[in-house]
């Protein structure tokens with residue numbers, strides 16, 4: 367069945383703890399160098415959306431700076447093509463903020479992040495050493511802006527699982543390849 371609605375409304379996100387672990391491991395690498403890092407959460411989109419893959423953009427087309435993390439449209443395009451072959455979609459964009467910087471979207475983040483209905487933006491504090499997702503900043507793009515998701519709302523809408531099969535992939539503008547030992 368073809369889903370004619372490109373952005374089905376998301377009620378619940380299923381996120382496996384292994385995806386959280388892979389996310390933290392990926393963003394701590396640039397964090398150790400004093401830089402922001404980030405990953406993309408990719409999976410099936412529907413009323414219940416499930417993260418199936420953690421995609422780590424790296425190399426050309428990825429900016430990891432002390433106060434900034436950005437992925438070029440070319441890399442997003444390559445990831446989107448790869449995901450659509452699997453009937454997956456971009457569900458979330460996670461990035462770190464360094465020590466002493468609040469785990470909240472900055473004006474620069476709001477200006478540069480992908481703007482599409484239902485996309486999650488997650489900010490991980492302390493350069494990725496903050497490993498408690500409850501202390502991360504959670505936002506959803508709705509009605510033209512990123513809106514914070516309160517902890518109460520997350521209790522209902524964010525389901526943490528422990529048994530999902532999560533792939534870890536590296537991405538650049540040529541596409542995605544599996545990361546070894548994942």
Ligand SMILES: [Zn+2]
Pocket residue numbers: 435461462463470471472475489
């Ligand atoms: Zn930021």
